[in-house]
Amino acid sequence: xxxxxxxxxxxxxxxxxxxxxxxxxxxxxxxxxxxxxxxxxxxxxxxxxxxxxxxxxxxxxxxxxxxxxxxxxxxxxxxxxxxxxxxxxxxxxxxxxxxxxxxxxxxxxxxxxxxxxxxxxxxxxxxxxxxxxxxxxxxxxxxxxxxxxxxxxxxxxxxxxxxxxxxxxxxxxxxxxxxxxxxxxxxxxxxxxxxxxxxxxxxxxxxxxxxxxxxxxxxxxxxxxxxxxxxxxxxxxxxxxxxxxxxxxxxxxxxxxxxxxxxxxxxxxxxxxxxxxxxxxxxxxxxxxxxxxxxxxxxxxxxxxxxxxxxxxxxxxxxxxxxxxxxx
Amino acid sequence: xxxxxxxxxxxxxxxxxxxxxxxxxxxxxxxxxxxxxxxxxxxxxxxxxxxxxxxxxxxxxxxxxxxxxxxxxxxxxxxxxxxxxxxxxxxxxxxxxxxxxxxxxxxxxxxxxxxxxxxxxxxxxxxxxxxxxxxxxxxxxxxxxxxxxxxxxxxxxxxxxxxxxxxxxxxxxxxxxxxxxxxxxxxxxxxxxxxxxxxxxxxxxxxxxxxxxxxxxxxxxxxxxxxxxxxxxxxxxxxxxxxxxxxxxxxxxxxxxxxxxxxxxxxxxxxxxxxxxxxxxxxxxxxxxxxxxxxxxxxxxxxxxxxxxxxxxxxxxxxxxxxxx
Numbered sequence: 190x191x192x193x194x195x196x197x198x199x200x201x202x203x204x205x206x207x208x209x210x211x212x213x214x215x216x217x218x219x220x221x222x223x224x225x226x227x228x229x230x231x232x233x234x235x236x237x238x239x240x241x242x243x244x245x246x247x248x249x250x251x252x253x254x255x256x257x258x259x260x261x262x263x264x265x266x267x268x269x270x271x272x273x274x275x276x277x278x279x280x281x282x283x284x285x286x287x288x289x290x291x292x293x294x295x296x297x298x299x300x301x302x303x304x305x306x307x308x309x310x311x312x313x314x315x316x317x318x319x320x321x322x323x324x325x326x327x328x329x330x331x332x333x334x335x336x337x338x339x340x341x342x343x344x345x346x347x348x349x350x351x352x353x354x355x356x357x358x359x360x361x362x363x364x365x366x367x368x369x370x371x372x373x374x375x376x377x378x379x380x381x382x383x384x385x386x387x388x389x390x391x392x393x394x395x396x397x398x399x400x401x402x403x404x405x406x407x408x409x410x411x412x413x414x415x416x417x418x419x420x421x422x423x424x425x426x427x428x429x430x431x432x433x434x435x436x437x438x439x440x441x442x443x444x445x446x447x448x449x450x451x452x453x454x455x456x457x458x459x460x461x462x463x464x465x466x467x468x469x470x471x472x473x474x475x476x477x478x479x480x481x482x483x484x485x486x487x488x489x490x491x492x493x494x495x496x497x498x499x500x501x502x503x504x505x506x507x508x509x510x511x512x513x514x515x516x517x
Numbered sequence: 518x519x520x521x522x523x524x525x526x527x528x529x530x531x532x533x534x535x536x537x538x539x540x541x542x543x544x545x546x547x548x549x550x551x552x553x554x555x556x557x558x559x560x561x562x563x564x565x566x567x568x569x570x571x572x573x574x575x576x577x578x579x580x581x582x583x584x585x586x587x588x589x590x591x592x593x594x595x596x597x598x599x600x601x602x603x604x605x606x607x608x609x610x611x612x613x614x615x616x617x618x619x620x621x622x623x624x625x626x627x628x629x630x631x632x633x634x635x636x637x638x639x640x641x642x643x644x645x646x647x648x649x650x651x652x653x654x655x656x657x658x659x660x661x662x663x664x665x666x667x668x669x670x671x672x673x674x675x676x677x678x679x680x681x682x683x684x685x686x687x688x689x690x691x692x693x694x695x696x697x698x699x700x701x702x703x704x705x706x707x708x709x710x711x712x713x714x715x716x717x718x719x720x721x722x723x724x725x726x727x728x729x730x731x732x733x734x735x736x737x738x739x740x741x742x743x744x745x746x747x748x749x750x751x752x753x754x755x756x757x758x759x760x761x762x763x764x765x766x767x768x769x770x771x772x773x774x775x776x777x778x779x780x781x782x783x784x785x786x787x788x789x790x791x792x793x794x795x796x797x798x799x800x801x802x803x804x805x806x807x808x809x810x811x812x813x814x815x816x817x818x819x820x821x822x823x824x825x826x827x828x829x830x831x832x833x834x835x836x837x838x839x840x841x842x
Contacts, residue, residue, distance in 0.1 A: 247742060
């Protein structure tokens with residue numbers, strides 16, 4: 190068995206604000222194998238983006254990694270210097286952001302923004318770098334890349350910009366790409382195209398992907414594994430097909446139930462009552478307790494991540510094991 | 518681009534025309550120069566002859582048309598006091614004011630940009646807080662007082678710098694410039710710094726605000742995620758974005774620096790346009806006042822045009838829009 194591309198162990202990223210410590214990521218562990226796609230799912234504020242930024246070392250103060258290990262091919266990214274981290278960023282680990290309208294610098298041409306990325310990690314002439322940029326743009330399906338290189342970001346549509354951002358992420362053929370809701374801001378047809386493109390690239394280059402999203406349908410089609418986050422913790426993880434078919438955690442079940450297409454027409458849409466608790470003063474015990482239809486006495490204590498079925502881990506005292514019931 | 522330029526020039530023409538009417542009528546309303554120019558002992562005949570010679574007996578609209586006709590031939594009237602063409606008088610003084618204003622601009626960018634950049638990148642450092650506090654002083658201390666203090670410290674007590682005049686000048690393009698000689702530069706140092714003080718503070722604050730805003734943008738985080746060096750992120754990705762507001766404001770400030778360097782020129786007895794206009798207002802030398810104001814209007818229009826053009830160089834989005842029109 191080959192070494193996994195990324196192994197995150199007990200990661201804690203906390204924000205030390207004046208109002209108190211915000212545990213945005215609290216005791217998160219997961220593994221991404223080579224060439225596999227991990228879907229990191231959760232509501233807004235569940236800590237999934239902060240997890241991504243922690244891996245790539247871009248957590249801004251007052252936040253910092255307060256504990257745990259981020260083993261990238263055996264090397265702990267939480268311990269290396271900023272300079273070492275920089276040589277990995279954009280090179281071995283790349284990131285794609287949510288809003289393609291905002292990720293490209295509006296006053297720099299596409300070629301500038303691509304060539305600088307090539308030259309940040311490899312000594313080569315402008316011409317070689319441009320060649321590489323052109324090839325990569327072609328790879329992500331941008332027509333007439335030569336011409337497009339000379340354009341500015343505002344001359345592209347949203348989907349095209351996201352392709353450019355993906356091309357920039359691919360310039361150095363990284364081992365790991367962290368995609369932070371990269372298709373959320375795009376319309377569905379473009380989203381479909383980009384997902385297909387990414388899937389193809391991951392399969393052909395052996396790149397591992399962490400796909401951060403709140404859209405379960407995207408994860409269903411793209412990911413191999415899934416990790417569901419709630420209030421800074423992973424509450425359930427496992428293979429995508431199994432987790433989506435038979436969710437163990439009431440929260441996962443609630444998320445799946447909230448997808449409108451799963452409801453019958455005319456029925457009121459299902460939802461999870463309440464909202465995510467403030468991470469600033471999380472109540473003791475299970476964080477989902479107040480919204481959980483199955484909450485009971487034991488939930489006053491803090492549940493631990495336990496493997497209750499082969500390859501299935503869940504953080505719940507009263508998981509939905511073996512039953513066919515669905516959380517309302 | 519050309520269409521845009523031509524349109525701008527036609528607009529400018531109308532602005533100049535409108536301004537000339539306002540200025541002419543305005544100066545006419547201030548007072549009658551005859552009272553000041555002609556000695557009280559003069560008899561009625563001498564008075565009328567003088568009034569006629571100056572063309573002051575004609576009705577206002579007629580005077581304006583004569584002025585306009587002459588202006589089109591490059592003649593903005595003769596000074597009542599010096600009996601020389603007003604334009605020539607002003608142009609003689611212009612280099613002194615221009616080099617002072619440009620010196621001040623240069624200082625404000627040279628000092629303001631780096632300080633603002635530092636304060637924006639390290640908002641919580643003690644040095645940044647000191648810079649920001651200093652900029653408040655720069656804003657609020659009156660120019661004339663700072664000028665006097667500068668003279669007191671550097672000219673009177675330390676004796677390092679001369680306090681008045683332009684010093685030795687060197688010739689360039691047939692004009693005399695102080696910045697071409699060491700002595701001239703020494704003379705320029707204090708007035709230029711004095712004039713720059715407000716603008717330094719302005720540039721510091723603009724730059725800091727711009728940096729702090731830009732640093733939060735996704736494209737800066739993305740640039741860092743690409744593995745670029747901090748220097749590249751700061752000086753290419755952030756810097757080019759903050760230059761847009763800085764160029765606008767500095768450009769517009771250049772106009773007002775030239776037009777209103779009156780105080781500094783008076784404090785340091787700098788023989789520029791500002792001093793000339795103050796003297797001319799005192800004796801109601803109408804042609805000089807009118808000519809001066811017209812030149813200032815032209816200058817503002819030119820600077821605005823240059824700012825817009827620079828803008829389009831810095832911001833590609835502006836460029837496209839102008840192409841489309």
